[in-house]
Amino acid sequence: MRLTMLNMEDNKIIKLLEDSNEQNKPDESLIQALLEKIDFPIDPDYWNFIENHDGGQLFFDNNEYLGLWTVEEVIQLNPYFEGDPEMDNYFFFGSDGSNTGYAFDKRNGGVVSIDYIEWGEVEPKNIGDSFKSFINELSKK
Numbered sequence: 194m195r196l197t198m199l200n201m202e203d204n205k206i207i208k209l210l211e212d213s214n215e216q217n218k219p220d221e222s223l224i225q226a227l228l229e230k231i232d233f234p235i236d237p238d239y240w241n242f243i244e245n246h247d248g249g250q251l252f253f254d255n256n257e258y259l260g261l262w263t264v265e266e267v268i269q270l271n272p273y274f275e276g277d278p279e280m281d282n283y284f285f286f287g288s289d290g291s292n293t294g295y296a297f298d299k300r301n302g303g304v305v306s307i308d309y310i311e312w313g314e315v316e317p318k319n320i321g322d323s324f325k326s327f328i329n330e331l332s333k334k
Contacts, residue, residue, distance in 0.1 A: 219247040219264040227264050230271060233284065233299035239324040243267075243286075253332045259295070261287045274312065283307065283317070295320070295327070 224244060242249075248263035262270065267286055273294065274280040283296035283305065294307045298317070304327035305317035321327035 217247060218245055219243065223247075223264040223268070226268055230268055231284070233297070234302060236297065236302060236324040239286065239297075242324070251328075251331075255332070257331050258290050259287055259328075259331055260290050273307075273309075277313075279313075 227243070242261070243264060246261075248266065249261045251259040251261070253259075262285070271284055272280050273283070273285045273296070282299050284299055285294050285296040285307075287295045289295075289306075292309050294309055296305055296307060296317070297303070298305050298319075301322075303322045304320050304324065306320050307317045308315055321330050
C-alpha cells in the first residue's frame with residue numbers, strides 16, 4: 194500500500210501504515226456501505242488506506258498510539274454523538290485508545306482531535322490539513 198501524497202522522506206510513515214494491519218482487506222459490501230455514508234470529499238490517502246486495510250494500530254516511537262477503526266466501526270460510529278448538530282461536521286475514523294477521537298472536519302477536510310469527555314466544553318483541536326499531515330504530526334509528538 195502506498196499513500197498517494199507521501200514522498201521519500203515519509204518512508205517511516207509508509208512502513209508504519211503497511212505494518213499497522215493484522216486484518217485483511219475490508220469486504221466489498223462494507224466499502225460500498227461506507228461510500229454511501231460519506232457525505233464530503235474524503236481524503237484520498239485515507240481512502241487508499243481503508244480500501245486496503247480494515248483498520249489498524251500504529252505505535253509511534255514517541256509512545257503515541259493510533260487506533261484506525263475498521264470499516265464496520267467507521268460506519269457504526271458516525272455520527273459519533275447522534276442528535277448533536279455540531280457533531281454532524283465531523284467524520285470519525287479512529288482514537289488514541291483512551292478519551293480522544295480523531296475525525297475529519299467535513300467543512301475543510303482537515304483532521305481534528307476531540308476529547309470525548311470534554312465535548313461541548315472544549316473546541317476540537319486541528320492536527321493536520323490531511324490524513325498524511327495528521328500521521329506526520331502524531332509521529333512528532
